[in-house]
Amino acid sequence: MYANNPLNEAPLCLFVADAFDTEQLLECMKQLISGQRVKIPIYDFKKHQRSSDSFRQVNASDVIILEGILVFHDQGVRDLMNMKIFVDTDADVRLARRIRRDTVERGRDINSVLEMYAKFVKPAFDDFVLPSKKYADVIIPRGGDNHVAIDLIVQHLRTKLGQHDLCKIYPNVYVIQSTFQIRGMHTLIRDTEISKHDFVFYSDRLIRLVVEHGLGHLPFTEKQVVTPTGSVYTGVDFCKKLCGVSIIRSGESMENALRACCKGIKIGKILIHRDGDNGKQLIYEKLPKDISERHVLLLDPVLATGNSANQAIELLIQKGVPESHIIFLNLISAPEGIHCVCKRFPSLKIVTSEIDVALNEEFRVIPGLGEFGDRYFGTDD
Structure with missing residues (x-):
């Protein structure tokens, strides 16, 4: 300052x-x-x-x-x-x-x-x-x-x-403002004793907040409308060229919230197979044909090492999507993942609800919330 x-x-x-x-x-x-x-x-x-x-x-x-x-x-x-x-x-x-x-x-x-x-x-x-x-x-x-x-x-x-230190280092990282409601929901979904029904319910609420915050970073155009009183209201019009891309399979948990906020939105898929932390390879992608003309909301609830995210982002850029048109949405992020993504793609935006402490030896986010996809879809037996 x-x-x-x-x-x-x-x-x-x-x-x-x-x-x-x-x-x-x-x-x-x-x-x-x-x-x-x-x-x-x-x-x-x-x-x-x-x-x-x-x-x-x-x-x-x-x-x-x-x-x-x-x-x-x-x-x-x-x-x-x-x-x-x-x-x-x-x-x-x-x-x-x-x-x-x-x-x-x-x-x-x-x-x-x-x-x-x-x-x-x-x-x-x-x-x-x-x-x-x-x-x-x-x-x-x-x-x-x-x-x-x-x-x-x-x-x-x-x-x-009051910002997290990483937000000072990377101005393209945004953490939604913490409230007792948000902290309470994080407490619930991180608890190993929570039921699957409650885990899904409170995860969906948090995801909706992240999606809403992410949409606020899209470009808007000024628009005037006539109100029922006959007055003119000067507001903004939503970004028209938009799509979501979920990283299968955890990212699919964020699709309903995105559809609830953006009626009729197109959603693409990217599947990256894990073969050790450094040996990831893309095995499936299905994206809108005109994705290069759209702003993309990339969906994955947990940013851990950042390797899968980097590969997905690289694919989007190869498809013609400008780096600055990508907003990566997730629930929790590890500092290592933020460093990994932001250093490689400094123009991309990351929106998350909390930044956790670190990764452990098994590359799991600490304190984290476990395997999100398994817990969300009920395959964590």
């Missing part, structure tokens, strides 16, 4: 290459992002030069705020930013804050502050800082007094921090 804050403009007397150490800024930011601590040089505003013997140590963090009036100027710096915020404050407020800061903290008299502001700071702001506003993702008017905007940003940060 990075921010641009033009509340306290620094003197912009010199616009020469040596005045901006962009290379060191980039190096420091890359080190922080990679989890390393850095030493930041300290600038002496009284002597107008960088201190040679003092540094400020900054530790790596989940949230990094880069503040400065010209942080949007360099594209290399902008490319490192997850969110760009421009805090827009009235010019009178900025001048008042500058006078207070320069006279109290930097030992300058009011006349010199006003002269510098009129000759350098204000023109520089208009010519260089204000135009960078176009790069901002969020513009906050009224600065720190805009509590509504600040609360929204704080909530966004809390949501991001």
